[in-house]
Amino acid sequence: MEQTPILEVEGLCTTFGRGGQTLPALRDVSFTVGEGEVLGLVGESGSGKSVTLRSVLGLARRYGEVTGSVRWQGQELTTKSERDLRPIRGRDIAMIFQEPMTSLNPLLTVGQQLVETLQAHTDLPRKARRDRAIEMLDLVGIPAAASRLTDYPHQFSGGMRQRVMIAIALAASPKLLLADEPTTALDVTIQAQILDLILRLSSDMKMGVIMVTHDLGVVAQTCDRVAVMYAGRIVEQGPVRQVLRDPHHAYTVGLMQSVPEGVAPRTQLYSIPGTPPSLAHLPPGCAFAPRCAASTEACLATRPALLRVSEDRQLACFNPKTQTKGCAA
Amino acid sequence: MSDTAVSSSAPTRPSRLQLALGKPGFLLGCVIIGFSALLALMPHVFAPYDPNFIDYVAIRKPPSWEHPFGTDSLGRDSFSRVIHAYRVNMQMAILATVFALVIGVIVGALVGYYRGIADMIFGRVVDAIITFPFLVLVIAVVAVLGPGLVNMYIAITLVGWVYYARLMRAEIIAQMGNDYSDAGLVMGYSDRRIIFRHLLPNAITPVLIYWMTDMALAILLGSSLGYLGLGAQPPQAEWGVLIAEGRNFITTAWWLSLMPGIAIVLTGLGFSLIGDGLADLLRPRG
Secondary structure (H helix, E strand, O other): OOOOEEEEEEEEEEEEEOOOOEEEEEEEEEEEEEEOOOEEEEEEOOOOOHHHHHHHOOOHHHHOOOEEEEEEEEEEEOOOOOHHOOOEEEEOEEEOOOOOOOOOOOOOOOHHHHHHHHHHOOOOHHHHHHHHHHHHHOOOOOOOOOHHHOOOOOHHHHHHHHHHHHHHHHHOOEEEEEEEEEOOOOOHHHHHHHHHHHHHHHHHHOOOEEEEOOHHHHHHHHHHEEEEEOOOOEEEEHHHHHHOOOOOOOHHHHHOEEEEOOOOOOOOOOOOOOOOOOHHHOOOOOOHHHHOOOOOOHHOOOOOOEEEEOOOOOEOOOOOOOOOOOOOO | OOOOOOOOOOOOOOHHHHHOOHHHHHHHHHHHHHHHHHHHHHHHOOEEEEEEEEOOOOOOOOOOOOOOOOEEOOOHHHHHEEEEEHHEEEEHHHHHHHHHHHHHHHHHHHHHOHHHHHHHHHHHHHHHHHHOHHHHHHHHHHHHHHHHHHHHHHHHHHHHHHHHHHOOOOOOHHHHHOOOHHHHHHHHHHHHHHHHHHHHHHHOOHHHHHHHHHHHHHHHHHHHHEEEOOOOOOOOOOOHHHHHHHHOOOOOHHHHOOOOOOHHHHHHHHHHHHHHHHHHHHHHOO
């Protein structure tokens, strides 16, 4: 399904300086998100998933250098001032964080924090704001919503707090939600509920979602498309079914093999050999080459570009795996 | 389902007031400071004589029923003078600290939030001021401005705000590590709203506790300057001034310096006990 993209990211590079050396956290990241589309960003810790989200919203430029282009419905965001970004943040693009325990202000009631967003982005009168706040809490499945408005965050459990966070993020009906590992800190039963909630709201409100996660299970369940990141670059991108069924990049293959599925008890789990490279000492060629079984001289010497390999798939690899099935162990 | 919320009225958790009542030190501090405030507000009710009334027939009388703390070399009632001094000295605790508190909190919050060049300059200023002993720096400023209470407040504020700002900056930076400050940004809130509505209330507790301790220090410092002749000026009844007046007669009329000294220790103790108790009470419980 071809959609007009609401968010187009092109050639995004984010560099952090530390003690005289520069750390390229993102290198030439490009992707698009369509209306109502759910894009998954997967990769190991430190591969640049969260930095991508923060760069899109203009948070990363507070502590690093961001180049490239982020276009939101045709408007360039990277060159906008903080003041001009404010009406877009929260109203058009919202974000939820990994850690529900610290993402709410502990000193304000849940109601105050919900109303605050509405105050910033809508001109609803006082009474209507309260009604909308109750409606939002109800929408995210918090029982007895009206009576919980005056409760403080510490009176909610982790899963409930993440629901509140989602309610706050969605209060102004954004068109794109950036979800930074929204379920990592929650236990498994709650995870599924929160993911269902995000998906349901996304399709009800025709809201695009960028779902950052390191859990391929989550990707398979929730996303339309997936982008696999490694050492600050996107190495493979495409529709979820195709990528997971027939991964081309050796790193994607490795990620999938690392998911313990149908393994006999008490056998050693698979892990990709080696560790991700330090951002300060990136190899000149493919960043994954030192860990890759299929790497050649060319892989070590030159960096493969992210190229279109089929109608809607992109890949950055010289020696792609191209079996149609059964490549995962 | 583990996803249900915790009841909002858990009966097992004692309220802050109940906790406070269980702390004898904190209670004692409150009693001392409460009584001191009473003396400061209406010294006339408690003092038997006018503090400046001179009785030529009662020069340097030792403590008696008539003059509980004795009389000084001009025949003024020492007890009345110590009580009237509460007004000046309690006023010092407030006025020497409150401006430093306000300036320090605002500057500390801003440099902590924005960092950058302003923060680097701030760091140098802090280093420069903290290198010198507090008293030496205050004396230097008073020497420039001239002695007197108002100049003393200005001098203490000029030096003291740094300590509040330093503490506030560190707390703001620590609070910014929590996602709610970034969450405020991505919700499109203004910097002012994030700093003053979200970060500051979460970061201010240690500053308020330090404030209590600082009030005790302010009384000590104020009386030191009074003793040195740089703060309150005679014939005003002020503890430092009173101690200085009694200094020449310390072997023959010891009560003249001892009684205001006890008053200093007592109020200082009171503020410290409150600060200590607050630190305990306001510590996040979880």
